[in-house]
Amino acid sequence: MKKxxxxxxxxxxxxxxxxxxxxxxxAVAAIAxxxxxEQAKQNxxxxxxxKSMVYHAQWLKDVGGTPEYAHTxxxxxxxxxxxxxxxxxxxxxxxxxxxxxxxxxYDALIAAVSAIESGxxxxxxxxxxxxxxxxxxxxxxxxxxxxxxxxxxxRKSYYYYDGKKHRYDLYWENSAVKGTxxxxxxxxxxxxxxxxxxxxxxxxxxSITSWIxxxxxxxxxxxxxxxxxxxFDKKGLRNWQNKIYPxxxxxxxxxxxxxxxxxxxxxxxxxxxxxxx
Amino acid sequence: xxxxIILLAAxxxxxxxxxxxGWGREGHATICYIAERHLTPKAKENIExxxxxxxxxxxxxxxxCHRAEHKSWGKLSHVCHYDIDxxxxxxxxxxxxxxxxxxxxxxxxxxxxALKVTIYHFVHSFGDYHCPGHVALYDRSGxxxxxxxxxxxxxxLQPKKTRFHYHTxxxxxxxxxxxxxxxxxxxxxxxxxxxxxEYIDRVTAGTLEDxxxxxxxxxxxxxxxxxxxxxxxxxxxxxxxxxxxxxxxNEYVEFVSDQxxxxxxxxxxxxxxxxxx
Numbered sequence: 001m002k003k004x005x006x007x008x009x010x011x012x013x014x015x016x017x018x019x020x021x022x023x024x025x026x027a028v029a030a031i032a033x034x035x036x037x038e039q040a041k042q043n044x045x046x047x048x049x050x051k052s053m054v055y056h057a058q059w060l061k062d063v064g065g066t067p068e069y070a071h072t073x074x075x076x077x078x079x080x081x082x083x084x085x086x087x088x089x090x091x092x093x094x095x096x097x098x099x100x101x102x103x104x105x106y107d108a109l110i111a112a113v114s115a116i117e118s119g120x121x122x123x124x125x126x127x128x129x130x131x132x133x134x135x136x137x138x139x140x141x142x143x144x145x146x147x148x149x150x151x152x153x154x155r156k157s158y159y160y161y162d163g164k165k166h167r168y169d170l171y172w173e174n175s176a177v178k179g180t181x182x183x184x185x186x187x188x189x190x191x192x193x194x195x196x197x198x199x200x201x202x203x204x205x206x207s208i209t210s211w212i213x214x215x216x217x218x219x220x221x222x223x224x225x226x227x228x229x230x231x232f233d234k235k236g237l238r239n240w241q242n243k244i245y246p247x248x249x250x251x252x253x254x255x256x257x258x259x260x261x262x263x264x265x266x267x268x269x270x271x272x273x274x275x276x277x
Numbered sequence: 278x279x280x281x282i283i284l285l286a287a288x289x290x291x292x293x294x295x296x297x298x299g300w301g302r303e304g305h306a307t308i309c310y311i312a313e314r315h316l317t318p319k320a321k322e323n324i325e326x327x328x329x330x331x332x333x334x335x336x337x338x339x340x341x342c343h344r345a346e347h348k349s350w351g352k353l354s355h356v357c358h359y360d361i362d363x364x365x366x367x368x369x370x371x372x373x374x375x376x377x378x379x380x381x382x383x384x385x386x387x388x389x390x391a392l393k394v395t396i397y398h399f400v401h402s403f404g405d406y407h408c409p410g411h412v413a414l415y416d417r418s419g420x421x422x423x424x425x426x427x428x429x430x431x432x433x434l435q436p437k438k439t440r441f442h443y444h445t446x447x448x449x450x451x452x453x454x455x456x457x458x459x460x461x462x463x464x465x466x467x468x469x470x471x472x473x474x475e476y477i478d479r480v481t482a483g484t485l486e487d488x489x490x491x492x493x494x495x496x497x498x499x500x501x502x503x504x505x506x507x508x509x510x511x512x513x514x515x516x517x518x519x520x521x522x523x524x525x526x527n528e529y530v531e532f533v534s535d536q537x538x539x540x541x542x543x544x545x546x547x548x549x550x551x552x553x554x
Contacts, residue, residue: 182460184462184463184464186463190462191331194331194332238342239345239346242343
């Protein structure tokens with residue numbers, strides 16, 4: 001018990017210890033659900049045994065540790081050239097850089113959308129593919145899920161706060177929002193699911209591929225927002241976070257609206273499908 | 278032991294938040310959300326147009342986060358000052374919120390950026406000035422005004438054996454001790470549930486000065502605990518700290534809850550006046 005207590009204390013003294021990743025996924029799914037058409041929501045709920053998409057928001061990560069879904073562990077990241085061209089399929093799998101070999105999130109997302117479009121899935125396959133889309137779409141709006149071949153080292157960026165070392169990628173997953181807001185899932189919806197129809201049209205314009213390549217310039221800038229090894233005092237960290245949280249909250253909103261667009265297209269016959277390419 | 282770890286966790290989270298946040302994020306967000314629930318549709322629409330379509334809740338703690346960035350109001354105290362005899366508000370923080378209110382009465386005359394910052398200042402400070410920890414009483418009978426109470430006492434809560442800074446106890450300590458799992462929507466649901474119109478009319482009657490004087494008077498009564506015990510510096514050992522028993526804590530949390538609700542209702546009244554036409 002002493003050991004547990006020591007770990008608990010250590011975790012609490014580490015800055016930003018929130019389970020953001022799970023919260024982020026729930027937030028994106030909830031915003032998407034808030035923007036589904038009635039028909040799409042009904043069809044998706046039926047396919048997911050009556051449960052909300054929010055319940056399944058991080059299902060893919062939860063099952064990734066099981067033998068049946070071990071292959072999905074490579075479905076977290078995407079890789080890109082310096083010019084923003086996606087590295088996919090065999091090119092990625094045969095790449096010399098190990099992290100790029102495992103950057104198959106784009107392929108997995110496109111495959112899941114195509115599989116549902118085919119209409120040939122059994123109940124389990126349909127539920128699985130919906131859940132793939134829910135988790136991967138959210139991940140692909142988290143900047144540190146992008147690997148740029150000329151910035152591989154940037155993925156290992158870190159900073160110091162209060163004498164402790166913190167990873168930048170984990171900062172984005174855990175604290176980019178939670179370092180400023182303490183919202184619960186329904187509060188994310190209240191705060192971020194409030195775009196005008198014109199803004200939604202702008203966010204969802206284009207194809208899944210263009211969304212991802214379109215994210216790249218901003219996400220490259222985000223990697224540049226930290227000089228690795230920077231040591232922050234309390235004021236410095238606050239000022240730095242003030243630049244990040246507006247971007248982070250916007251990306252969560254954008255992910256939610258785009259996820260809704262994909263699912264509305266797939267599960268409401270009156271809504272056109274989002275093109276994959 | 279499990280309970281102890283949970284209590285320790287709550288205490289450490291609270292202690293890590295001491296300086297950065299006034300009411301604490303939950304307190305500020307709750308007041309703003311209660312206010313938002315009582316806005317007229319027209320006022321809500323007009324306000325949100327001014328702040329890029331976002332909710333006032335989004336900006337409820339903006340002043341805490343961004344205070345280091347601005348010379349004009351960055352160093353302004355978030356604590357309101359009062360004359361101990363009359364309980365009238367005095368000093369710069371009072372003048373500043375008065376000025377914000379006067380600006381918002383004619384908000385059409387402000388530039389977009391000035392209007393935004395004035396709204397951010399108002400929604401935060403107005404909340405803070407309903408927080409007991411943000412009341413500073415001054416004896417002005419001598420040549421130099423002397424602060425009578427200081428919120429920098431350390432107290433020790435029983436039976437939870439948790440050490441609190443007096444200021445922090447009011448800002449976030451009681452909120453997190455009693456309902457660490459509640460977000461602002463939970464608080465609003467709990468406090469703002471079919472509140473009788475007669476109650477709303479009663480607590481929102483009067484002027485800004487009436488309201489602040491009421492907060493100072495009620496807070497002064499709560500500060501009576503320190504008439505019985507000497508002030509304690511921060512390095513006082515636990516066994517020499519003032520003990521607050523459970524009954525008193527229950528009374529305090531009741532007061533905090535009232536202040537969150539009343540602060541929200543009064544904020545709505547003013548915002549409806551400013552933006553309702």
